[in-house]
Amino acid sequence: MKTLDLKKQFKSFYTPPAKKVEIIQVPLMQFAMIDGAIEKGSEPGKSHSFAEATQALYGISYTLKFMLKKRKANAIDYPVMALEGLWWVEDGLFDITIKDNWFYTLMIMQPEVITKEIFDEGLEQVRKKRGDSPALSKLYLATFEEGLCVQVMHIGPYATEPATIERMRAFAEESGYQDCVGLGGKHHEIYLGDPRKADPTKLKTVLRHPIVKK
Numbered sequence: 001m002k003t004l005d006l007k008k009q010f011k012s013f014y015t016p017p018a019k020k021v022e023i024i025q026v027p028l029m030q031f032a033m034i035d036g037a038i039e040k041g042s043e044p045g046k047s048h049s050f051a052e053a054t055q056a057l058y059g060i061s062y063t064l065k066f067m068l069k070k071r072k073a074n075a076i077d078y079p080v081m082a083l084e085g086l087w088w089v090e091d092g093l094f095d096i097t098i099k100d101n102w103f104y105t106l107m108i109m110q111p112e113v114i115t116k117e118i119f120d121e122g123l124e125q126v127r128k129k130r131g132d133s134p135a136l137s138k139l140y141l142a143t144f145e146e147g148l149c150v151q152v153m154h155i156g157p158y159a160t161e162p163a164t165i166e167r168m169r170a171f172a173e174e175s176g177y178q179d180c181v182g183l184g185g186k187h188h189e190i191y192l193g194d195p196r197k198a199d200p201t202k203l204k205t206v207l208r209h210p211i212v213k214k
Contacts, residue, residue, distance in 0.1 A: 001069070004078035004111050014082060014190060016206060018153040021171040023211070026146035030114065031084075031107035032060050034138050043099040044085075049135075053106050054083065056126075056135035061108045063129075064122045068113065081109040086186040093182045096162055105186075107144070116141055146188070150179065151208040157200040164207055177211040185210040 007014065010029075016022055034053045044050050061080045068076045086105040088094060094102075110119075119141040126136060150172045154164040165187075169179045181187050190206035 001075045001077055004076060004113075006078055006081060006109070006111060010081075010109070013151075014192075014206060016151050016153050018155050021150060021152045021168055023148070023150050023172070023175060023177065026149050026208070028143050028145040030110045030112060030141065030143050032057055032064075032110055032119070033105055033107040033140055033142055033144075034135065035103075035105050036138070037104065038100050038102045040100050044102075044104075050104070050106075052133060052135040053138070056133065056139055057083065057106055057108050059126045059130065059136075060119070060122055060139055061110070063126050064110065064114055064118065067118065067122055067125070076111075076113055078111050082190050082192055083108055084188065084190045086188055088181075088186045094187055096165065096187070110141065114141065146208070146210060148177075148211055148213075149188075149208045150177065150211050151188075151206060154205045154207045155202065157203060158205065161205070161207065165209075168207060168209060172209075172211050176214050178214050180210040180212060 012024065013026060016024075034057055036049055036053050038044060038047050038050065058080070065078065065080055068078075084107050086107070087102050088104075089101050090103060091101055123136060123139065150168045152164060152168055154161055172179050179185070188206075188208035188210075190208070192204040192206065193202070
């Protein structure tokens with residue numbers, strides 16, 4: 001059985017240092033994706049549709065993994081990658097402290113071996129096991145090339161992200177770049193821990209913003 005070491009292959013994009021802000025070029029990758037928005041008066045941790053979207057993404061990702069691992073010819077094993085979220089607003093400036101006007105694309109990276117046909121077959125398997133749902137019908141497979149970005153590992157609760165974001169923006173500015181979040185760019189979070197189980201002070205989240213040369 002062939003094994004794809006995705007975590008090693010993409011280490012620089014999923015385990016950056018916490019003490020050092022970096023400027024990186026993020027290549028084209030393939031993702032299972034789902035789009036949505038946080039309901040008025042709610043937030044990600046309390047949103048029913050957000051929870052359903054997350055469940056659907058993990059459902060398809062684990063189904064695809066085991067489909068390829070168990071197939072009789074050319075079996076392949078690989079790890080299910082971290083949940084990621086692109087966040088933005090469509091009515092003014094993005095403010096991380098105001099969450100009920102956020103739009104999102106949740107996504108989990110998929111290896112290149114996953115084709116549209118395999119993805120569709122995986123969706124049918126999820127439906128047979130769990131039944132259909134609005135979230136499943138919104139899942140899609142697509143490529144995404146983020147390009148030039150500033151990123152760092154944030155350690156701590158989500159509420160303390162603003163200070164880390166200021167570090168990112170200051171570093172980008174000093175390096176001759178402009179942070180594009182708030183100018184059409186999307187705030188990117190990669191969730192390396194489960195907030196329901198982890199000590200909030202030790203929670204790890206990769207923060208990434210697109211940038212352009214000034």
